[in-house]
Amino acid sequence: MAPTPMNHARRSTIQSLSNPLVKRMRLLREKRHRRAEGLFLAEGLRIATEAREAGVLPRWLFLAEEGAGHPLAKTLIDATLAGGGEVIDTTPAVLSKLSGKDNAQAIVAIYAEPKTALTDIDRGAAPIWLVAERLRDPGNLGTMLRTGDAVGAGGLILLDESTDPYGVEAVRASMGAIFTQALVQARWEEFLPWLRSGPGQLVATWLGDDTQDYQAVRYQAPTFILIGNESQGMPEAYAAAADVRVRMPMMGKADSLNAAVAAAVMAYEVLNQRRS
Amino acid sequence: MAPTPMNHARRSTIQSLSNPLVKRMRLLREKRHRRAEGLFLAEGLRIATEAREAGVLPRWLFLAEEGAGHPLAKTLIDATLAGGGEVIDTTPAVLSKLSGKDNAQAIVAIYAEPKTALTDIDRGAAPIWLVAERLRDPGNLGTMLRTGDAVGAGGLILLDESTDPYGVEAVRASMGAIFTQALVQARWEEFLPWLRSGPGQLVATWLGDDTQDYQAVRYQAPTFILIGNESQGMPEAYAAAADVRVRMPMMGKADSLNAAVAAAVMAYEVLNQRRS
Structure with missing residues (x-):
């Protein structure tokens, strides 16, 4: 199997609001897209750190410069990469687009939905x-x-x-x-x-x-x-x-x-x- | 002092979304207008009935036909008129405009803000x-x-x-x-x-x-x-x-x-x- 782009570049930079991954991930604010993708979105270092401590790591981790400097963010970045996820350095504008809020948190993380019966x-x-x-x-x-x-x-x-x-x-x-x-x-x-x-x-x-x-x-x-x-x-x-x-x-x-x-x-x- | 329009017609009908009272009352969704007017807006027969039972009556009571037929609505209408308020028969479209919701309740009531120290x-x-x-x-x-x-x-x-x-x-x-x-x-x-x-x-x-x-x-x-x-x-x-x-x-x-x-x-x- 050919390596996917995700395997190639596990840490990358996205500046553009029209980047295809950004467009795709922002749709996760809608239930039908969450269902189709089996993914959901969480905002903020605090929640992403709770997740990490519970052993749950994001598939994609979007950070603005401001958020990436925090010691807990560094731990989260390392854990995400070690877990096979992708880390994306981005802008506050992209984070706002992802979260749908004007004052977005400096971290947006995308997780797989667990299916628990x-x-x-x-x-x-x-x-x-x-x-x-x-x-x-x-x-x-x-x-x-x-x-x-x-x-x-x-x-x-x-x-x-x-x-x-x-x-x-x-x-x-x-x-x-x-x-x-x-x-x-x-x-x-x-x-x-x-x-x-x-x-x-x-x-x-x-x-x-x-x-x-x-x-x-x-x-x-x-x-x-x-x-x-x-x-x-x-x-x-x-x-x-x-x-x-x-x-x-x-x-x-x-x-x-x-x-x-x-x-x-x-x-x-x-x-x-x-x-x- | 000349009688105000409110004294003239205590029960009236408003059909137009651009009626001045409708325009004024929908602004109560914003805090600065609530402050300026000393008024606030509550939706639904249930809450307006709780208010009535607590002895609080609306200054303006907007009802769509659907809401006006309920026995509790009749009681509320009578109490509002007896208390000097104005009852306005209106349309679901006007109620949606007032409440800012697509599926508005059949009653929107406007109350004076109490000032309790x-x-x-x-x-x-x-x-x-x-x-x-x-x-x-x-x-x-x-x-x-x-x-x-x-x-x-x-x-x-x-x-x-x-x-x-x-x-x-x-x-x-x-x-x-x-x-x-x-x-x-x-x-x-x-x-x-x-x-x-x-x-x-x-x-x-x-x-x-x-x-x-x-x-x-x-x-x-x-x-x-x-x-x-x-x-x-x-x-x-x-x-x-x-x-x-x-x-x-x-x-x-x-x-x-x-x-x-x-x-x-x-x-x-x-x-x-x-x-x-």
Whole structure:
């Protein structure tokens, strides 16, 4: 097989906004191009360093001069090259074009999307798993990943038609947790049989009947915390299939919490029970 | 004084996208126009109904035919007219222009911005107050208001240069809590003397030294929960001035939580201590 251009020049310079690789990579801001390429884009030295520390290296690393001078950037450059990726010295204008922001970060990194299936998960490896159903908001999604990392969860299972976890906004809100948390996309019809094929307590945050106060339940590991759609909650059948339905106290006019907040309040309760 | 057009026709119809009132109200999507007018915009029957139930009525209520038929819309129309506001029957195109969204809600309501000062607050009226310092993200701001409502907080005090709480995104994320929670904007130099002029425990969520586990502290009412800027945290001097500095356990790679999540985890701990 003939060597590809990538093998030839693993560190190169791109100045032109119309460079074909730049044009191709900027399309990763759109979901259909991410799907077609199996790639996604993350911005900033901090997130790329979190990824490196989790053993994940970019396929392409774009840096402006300003970003390339940081000691952590040097480490990242070396690791990227050692991992077979390509390092591209470029301009702030190209980085802005890639990220779609006026004040782009000095680093944009392109990663392969991992494809994790339910059967790839070792459920016993973590005491908490977050499960979100038809999650719509990418900020909520990224925030749930970040919270999952904080509470020592194993990952996030996205049920049915949720927003794309590899979009720029979700990746940014995850603050790097997209590289440390397992991420699975599945349908409820696959999830429930998989769940019941092993140990695990399914806990639904539920606004309907037959609920217990979320502090009155003793949670068992692994605890799967199920959060419903932001505006509609979850289907009644999902709540009915859960081992327990819980609610947080609501003292005001509102009847629900933001989805990422509900996930965090629940997850810290489960964690607090374990550590006490 | 001559009667104004508003007094003449309290219910009217606007079809034209270039109507002067439409042009004026759509500018409320920009902060400087909100400041100049002392007005802000909220979308949707649900939020406008929360406002009405909290005793807050719009100055102008724009409805498309589709939205005007709902029983709650009829109640809202009657209350708006009784409160001296103007009801405007309009088209989906005008509502889209006002809200800046393709799929606008069938109701857009314009409210006067309340001007609440620290000295207007009755701190004893609620056991919890949220305090956020240089909050940048309007989604986080709205989510904190929503959480405040849920935990029975009195309101949100925004310190220093925070994002505008009356922007469309913050109002939307609040899910109506912008009408039920007090909202004060102040500088730290005003806040601290005001706080110390009465009862209140200032609790800083802090990533630095001299912290206690957030569950090891017995919180005293009223508890003021201080959350720092999303990327930088709070200045050391603010943490030092707090009565207690607390941290949540962090089991993973990340060293912090999303600001709205941290506020919620803290606020539920304070609430849980009170109700147990």
